[in-house]
Amino acid sequence: xxxxxxxxxxxxxxxxxxxxPDPIYTTQLLEIFHRVRGKATFFMIGEEVVKYPEIVRKVxxxxxxxxxxxxxxxxxxxxxxxxxxxxIELNEISIEKVIGQKPVxxxxxxxxxxxxxxSIIIQKEYPPMIGALNLEARDWEQPxxxxxxxxxxxxxxxxxxxxFHDGYGDRSQTIEAVRKLVTELTLQxxxxxxxxxxxxxxxxxx
Numbered sequence: 068x069x070x071x072x073x074x075x076x077x078x079x080x081x082x083x084x085x086x087x088p089d090p091i092y093t094t095q096l097l098e099i100f101h102r103v104r105g106k107a108t109f110f111m112i113g114e115e116v117v118k119y120p121e122i123v124r125k126v127x128x129x130x131x132x133x134x135x136x137x138x139x140x141x142x143x144x145x146x147x148x149x150x151x152x153x154x155i156e157l158n159e160i161s162i163e164k165v166i167g168q169k170p171v172x173x174x175x176x177x178x179x180x181x182x183x184x185x186s187i188i189i190q191k192e193y194p195p196m197i198g199a200l201n202l203e204a205r206d207w208e209q210p211x212x213x214x215x216x217x218x219x220x221x222x223x224x225x226x227x228x229x230x231f232h233d234g235y236g237d238r239s240q241t242i243e244a245v246r247k248l249v250t251e252l253t254l255q256x257x258x259x260x261x262x263x264x265x266x267x268x269x270x271x272x273x
Contacts (some may be wrong), residue, residue: 068185069198075226075268079258080132082107082245085136085174086121086234087212088115093233095242097129099249105259107131110197111156111176113138115234120165132261134197135159135170144181151183152187172197172262197262199230204256206241208233215244223252 072155073081082100087093087109100107111133116123126133133153137143138157146154163189170198172190188196200222204215231241249259259270 068195069180070228071198071200072224072228073226073269075137075265077258077268078225078256079260079264079265079268080223080226080252081228081260081262082126082226082231082249082264083110083134083174083197084108084231084233085110085253086115086140086232088119088126089112089238090119092238092242093126094109096233096245097125097131099242099246100131100259101129103249103253103259105249106260106261106264107108108134108172108197109233110115110134110136110172111158111162112136112140113161114140114233115142116158116161116165123162125167129136129226132168132172132263133162133166134172134174135162135246136174136195139178140176142177142179143184144179148183148187151184154171155191166265173217178202194266198231199228201227201229204229204231204244206230206238208237209237209240212240212243212247214239216247219244219248220251224256226268228262228265232261
């Protein structure tokens with residue numbers, strides 16, 4: 068099961084960022100959210116965590132959440148159960164080594180998973196896998212700031228989970244789109260929360 072939103076009466080939204088950390092783009096996102104006193108969830112890849120531990124620490128120090136996005140970003144449905152488990156656990160170890168705690172939320176790369184993946188996630192006591200509503204924004208394809216903004220705006224409501232990317236390639240369109248969207252939503256009195264905070268606000272506990 069994948070969660071794309073959490074029905075809630077509060078005006079809250081969870082911004083999520085995949086494939087970092089990145090010294091350029093993750094840092095810019097931290098500045099955007101610092102200005103509005105908002106929080107986000109960064110689904111990090113272990114290989115990048117190992118490269119940029121100082122960015123990982125900065126994300127945590129500023130109150131954001133770090134989620135598990137596997138160690139090397141494979142399609143989990145193509146792996147054996149043992150390799151799938153290794154991808155998840157190796158990233159847990161990488162993150163814990165830097166910030167002293169394991170991630171408590173998980174998003175599969177490409178939102179690709181099978182029954183084995185689901186069983187591992189349950190066994191490891193993660194909540195259901197985290198998806199997002201604004202997949203049509205397709206920011207990973209660099210379709211233009213206006214496209215990312217328009218498709219993300221369509222998905223804004225109480226309890227939305229939105230997906231963007233801060234790693235692997237030029238993410239300047241994403242940064243600009245997020246900057247504009249955060250400004251708009253702040254004026255609409257939305258609060259920006261982590262995925263874990265959003266899960267706690269659920270009207271129907273998971």
